[in-house]
Amino acid sequence: MEAKTKTIESFKTHAKDTGSADVQIALLTERINHLTGHLQGNNKDHSSRRGLLMMVSQRRRLLDYLHNTDLTRYQTVTKKLKLRK
Numbered sequence: 001m002e003a004k005t006k007t008i009e010s011f012k013t014h015a016k017d018t019g020s021a022d023v024q025i026a027l028l029t030e031r032i033n034h035l036t037g038h039l040q041g042n043n044k045d046h047s048s049r050r051g052l053l054m055m056v057s058q059r060r061r062l063l064d065y066l067h068n069t070d071l072t073r074y075q076t077v078t079k080k081l082k083l084r085k
Contacts, residue, residue, distance in 0.1 A: 003030065011077070021066045022077050028059040029081050 004027065008018055011026040035052045039045060063083070066074040078084045 011080070013073075021062050022073060025059055025062050025066070025077055026081060028055050028062070029083070031055055032059065 007026045007030055008023055011020075011022045012018070013020050013022060017023060032052065032055050035048060035055070039049060039052065042048070063074065063078070066077065
């Protein structure tokens with residue numbers, strides 16, 4: 001819970017922001033990284049693999065939305081999360 005709060009604090013755009021695209025992308029990235037580590041040790045966990053793929057596609061859609069609406073926010077989010085090289 002503390003990690004989630006810290007992530008929201010670092011990516012929010014205004015004081016009461018908990019659901020902007022920036023925050024959602026950061027939270028999904030955190031969950032994706034955690035689940036990737038789980039799946040490396042549990043190869044046959046296909047239901048978690050499906051959930052991981054759904055989270056990756058949701059993050060991709062949010063990144064596309066952010067890229068189309070506000071390019072500077074897109075660039076800062078991808079740089080902070082190290083998603084693009």
